[in-house]
Amino acid sequence: MKKRVTSYAAVLYVMLMILSFCCFAPAVCAAGDDAADEPQITTAVASADQSELELTEVSRKRNSGGGRFIVFGFIAAPLAAGVFALITINGYKNNGKTEPYPFTSKAPLELTEKNDFLINTEVTKRKLNNNSNNN
Amino acid sequence: MDAISYECINCGGPLQFNAEKGAFFCEYCRGTFTEKDIEEHWAKENAKADAQHVEEKEPDPQSDDFFGNAALYECSTCGAEVIADKNTAATFCIYCHNPVVLTNRLAGEYKPNKVIPFKISEKEAKQRFTDFCKKKKFLPKDFLSSAQLDMMKGVYYPYWLVNTDKTGGIKATCKKKRRWTEGDYEYEEIKTFDVRRRGIIHFKGYPHTALKSDDNLKALKYVNPYNDEEFRPFTMPYLTGFLAEKRDVDRKDVQSEVDEELKGYARKVYESSIDGYDSVTVNDMDLQTINEDWEYGLMPVWFMNFKYNGKDYIYAMNGQTGKNFGELPLDKTKLALATAGLFIGILVFCIIGGIIL
Numbered sequence: 423m424k425k426r427v428t429s430y431a432a433v434l435y436v437m438l439m440i441l442s443f444c445c446f447a448p449a450v451c452a453a454g455d456d457a458a459d460e461p462q463i464t465t466a467v468a469s470a471d472q473s474e475l476e477l478t479e480v481s482r483k484r485n486s487g488g489g490r491f492i493v494f495g496f497i498a499a500p501l502a503a504g505v506f507a508l509i510t511i512n513g514y515k516n517n518g519k520t521e522p523y524p525f526t527s528k529a530p531l532e533l534t535e536k537n538d539f540l541i542n543t544e545v546t547k548r549k550l551n552n553n554s555n556n557n
Numbered sequence: 558m559d560a561i562s563y564e565c566i567n568c569g570g571p572l573q574f575n576a577e578k579g580a581f582f583c584e585y586c587r588g589t590f591t592e593k594d595i596e597e598h599w600a601k602e603n604a605k606a607d608a609q610h611v612e613e614k615e616p617d618p619q620s621d622d623f624f625g626n627a628a629l630y631e632c633s634t635c636g637a638e639v640i641a642d643k644n645t646a647a648t649f650c651i652y653c654h655n656p657v658v659l660t661n662r663l664a665g666e667y668k669p670n671k672v673i674p675f676k677i678s679e680k681e682a683k684q685r686f687t688d689f690c691k692k693k694k695f696l697p698k699d700f701l702s703s704a705q706l707d708m709m710k711g712v713y714y715p716y717w718l719v720n721t722d723k724t725g726g727i728k729a730t731c732k733k734k735r736r737w738t739e740g741d742y743e744y745e746e747i748k749t750f751d752v753r754r755r756g757i758i759h760f761k762g763y764p765h766t767a768l769k770s771d772d773n774l775k776a777l778k779y780v781n782p783y784n785d786e787e788f789r790p791f792t793m794p795y796l797t798g799f800l801a802e803k804r805d806v807d808r809k810d811v812q813s814e815v816d817e818e819l820k821g822y823a824r825k826v827y828e829s830s831i832d833g834y835d836s837v838t839v840n841d842m843d844l845q846t847i848n849e850d851w852e853y854g855l856m857p858v859w860f861m862n863f864k865y866n867g868k869d870y871i872y873a874m875n876g877q878t879g880k881n882f883g884e885l886p887l888d889k890t891k892l893a894l895a896t897a898g899l900f901i902g903i904l905v906f907c908i909i910g911g912i913i914l
Contacts, residue, residue, distance in 0.1 A: 488911040488912060488913070489911065490911075491910050492907055492908055492911035494907055495906070495907020495908055495911065499900045500900060502900070502903055503896045504896075506895075506899055507892060510695060510887070511887060514695070520880075522778050522780075522782060523764070523781065524782055528760070528782075529758050529759065529761070529763075529823075530759050531757070531758050531826050531829075531830055532756050533754065533756040533830060534756045535726065537752070538753075540748060540750055543746065543747070543748050544747045545745070548742065548743055549741055550738070
């Protein structure tokens with residue numbers, strides 16, 4: 423019974439992922455396409471109303487940002503869920519696996535020789551890429 | 558085989574070592590006795606019991622192989638015949654549930670040098686286990702039942718304890734890095750050192766399990782360390798109320814394994830004496846033994862074996878410090894639902910955020 427429930431949960435999980443992707447991927451692509459089709463640099467149109475032009479430009483940029491946020495969700499959601507599952511499984515497996523012999527306190531060292539010989543010195547330099555634009 | 562149940566001096570009820578009180582306790586008359594009280598009483602009783610000691614019964618040569626690895630003994634309280642595994646040194650009679658110590662199992666070369674008595678009582682061990690499990694949200698629903706908790710047993714496990722002085726050293730190549738900027742250039746200086754450390758390491762009480770093959774060996778390793786200051790000279794009464802195993806490996810059987818483990822620790826000790834460098838690469842190490850002394854001790858462990866979905870799980874707790882080790886069963890359905898919930902939650906949040914933007 424439990425095995426059946428577990429397998430149903432797994433199937434439901436996979437179906438949700440596929441369904442989410444299929445529902446929202448076209449909207450994401452459309453938003454992306456809208457942003458890609460329109461030119462980023464506006465050309466001055468002598469007869470157009472300047473403010474109307476600015477509003478159109480802002481709305482295009484907004485659609486592009488929103489689309490990216492949705493795409494980020496499709497990447498972050500399975501990543502976060504996978505990491506959460508792995509951390510949980512690991513936490514149930516390796517409880518208490520710490521150093522069994524505290525050698526720092528139980529194995530004191532009586533040093534009889536301590537030598538550090540400098541054998542080589544190497545200096546390298548590289549030119550920094552300065553930003554020469556003065557905007 | 559001599560099977561002894563330590564009886565209360567006052568009323569004759571079964572005595573057990575009480576971890577909370579650190580003394581021997583009778584549940585019937587609530588009397589508390591020290592180790593000295595028990596020894597004096599039993600010194601007199603043993604003189605009388607010599608003529609009445611219980612012989613170990615010879616196993617039937619026609620019987621199964623199992624009997625070749627076990628022994629029969631007669632419970633001194635109820636007279637029942639009980640089989641004990643070849644390594645068992647203390648147990649409970651399955652009929653009258655009185656604690657029984659099989660004295661011959663821990664005699665001669667198998668007599669431990671020292672023992673750390675249980676400091677954590679059964680009640681506290683179960684409470685600690687329950688508290689430990691409460692933090693785990695994906696345990697099976699019926700996992701913390703009282704029947705499950707009753708499976709926890711206090712066991713004295715045998716360990717070899719090695720005290721040794723080793724001399725040696727390491728040679729390492731170490732690097733120091735420094736970066737700075739001048740004008741349009743970034744400079745990096747790397748200094749390479751040939752580092753040598755030599756010295757004597759005094760290993761104290763290095764523990765190694767003294768059981769040949771046991772599924773619980775990993776757990777027995779990771780419940781360490783114990784506090785050496787609480788070791789006491791071994792006497793039989795400490796085992797009453799608990800199970801105990803005698804060792805089945807000799808020193809020579811584990812000598813090479815212990816040497817390899819100590820070599821690994823020696824390397825860590827020498828490396829820890831090198832500091833102030835950005836990278837350390839050990840090129841060579843040598844180690845020789847100056848002197849070595851092995852002792853055999855019994856250490857307390859609270860143990861639980863359980864099965865879930867056909868898989869065996871082990872949980873062990875240090876009976877002195879409470880340090881625990883073990884694998885717990887995971888309810889995969891709960892985990893799958895939680896993961897799916899997290900996935901949907903993040904996705905919905907990002908979609909709504911994307912639409913608003």
